Amino acid sequence: MIMLKVENLSVSYGMIQAVKDINFEVNEGEIVSLIGANGAGKTTILRTISGLIRPSKGIISFQGKSIEKETSPKIVSSGLVQVPEGRHVFTGMTVMENLELGAFLYTDKKESETILATIFERFPILAERKHQDASTLSGGEQQMLAMGRALMSRPKLLLLDEPSMGLAPIFIREIFSIIEEINKQGTTVLLIEQNAKMALSIADRGYVLETGKVVLEGTGEELLGSSEIQKAYLGG
Numbered sequence: 001m002i003m004l005k006v007e008n009l010s011v012s013y014g015m016i017q018a019v020k021d022i023n024f025e026v027n028e029g030e031i032v033s034l035i036g037a038n039g040a041g042k043t044t045i046l047r048t049i050s051g052l053i054r055p056s057k058g059i060i061s062f063q064g065k066s067i068e069k070e071t072s073p074k075i076v077s078s079g080l081v082q083v084p085e086g087r088h089v090f091t092g093m094t095v096m097e098n099l100e101l102g103a104f105l106y107t108d109k110k111e112s113e114t115i116l117a118t119i120f121e122r123f124p125i126l127a128e129r130k131h132q133d134a135s136t137l138s139g140g141e142q143q144m145l146a147m148g149r150a151l152m153s154r155p156k157l158l159l160l161d162e163p164s165m166g167l168a169p170i171f172i173r174e175i176f177s178i179i180e181e182i183n184k185q186g187t188t189v190l191l192i193e194q195n196a197k198m199a200l201s202i203a204d205r206g207y208v209l210e211t212g213k214v215v216l217e218g219t220g221e222e223l224l225g226s227s228e229i230q231k232a233y234l235g236g
């Protein structure tokens with residue numbers, strides 16, 4: 001079943017057309033990766049899906065309903081949640097307070113406590129540091145906190161914007177294996193990345209973007225093996 005469908009999407013910033021008539025979809029249960037170099041339009045696509053930017057053209061449907069005119073809070077409460085680039089944890093607040101912010105959809109305290117317990121199980125380091133200010137976490141831990149906060153609202157579709165950015169290789173591997181686990185437990189994932197190798201190795205399917213256009217698509221495996229990808233992104 002198609003969960004997210006993007007049809008003929010174009011997005012402009014004034015005179016600059018950042019996204020040019022692109023089409024892609026994400027099926028329920030999949031991990032789909034959008035890869036591409038700096039400036040290819042990846043972040044613009046995610047922000048448009050999340051309702052933060054309005055497209056100049058095109059349709060975005062989530063679970064069969066078009067959402068391109070919806071507000072972001074509405075989109076979030078329908079189950080589509082983005083973890084922004086650069087993580088954006090709230091400093092001056094503890095790890096716990098950051099996570100509680102993610103539970104804003106739940107008025108039932110019991111329910112949010114249950115979800116919190118599952119998040120702490122998945123990210124034991126966050127449980128250990130729950131009373132620490134978020135600013136004291138390492139980059140990898142902040143990425144976990146940002147993902148944990150998004151998971152507090154029990155998303156159906158999680159949008160991840162460059163989770164590997166600025167992280168040491170050991171943290172990158174850890175974050176990607178957590179993404180796989182989250183997916184196995186039932187959350188569909190749309191991932192955008194410059195780290196093509198990692199993003200394609202966990203993806204069911206992927207799309208390659210170049211200057212706002214989809215130039216290549218296939219299964220993660222096909223793309224990893226393609227000579228174009230090897231040349232352009234994997235230094236091979």
Ligand code: ATP
Pocket residue numbers: 013016017018036037038039040041042043044045194
């Ligand atoms: P990055 O990895 O650097 O985030 P990206 O693939 O996510 O790259 P976008 O950030 O979506 O790319 O940018 C796509 C294009 O749109 C680029 O040419 C960029 O310069 C331009 N752009 C992005 N944001 C704005 C903005 N607020 N105003 C004007 N142009 C912008």
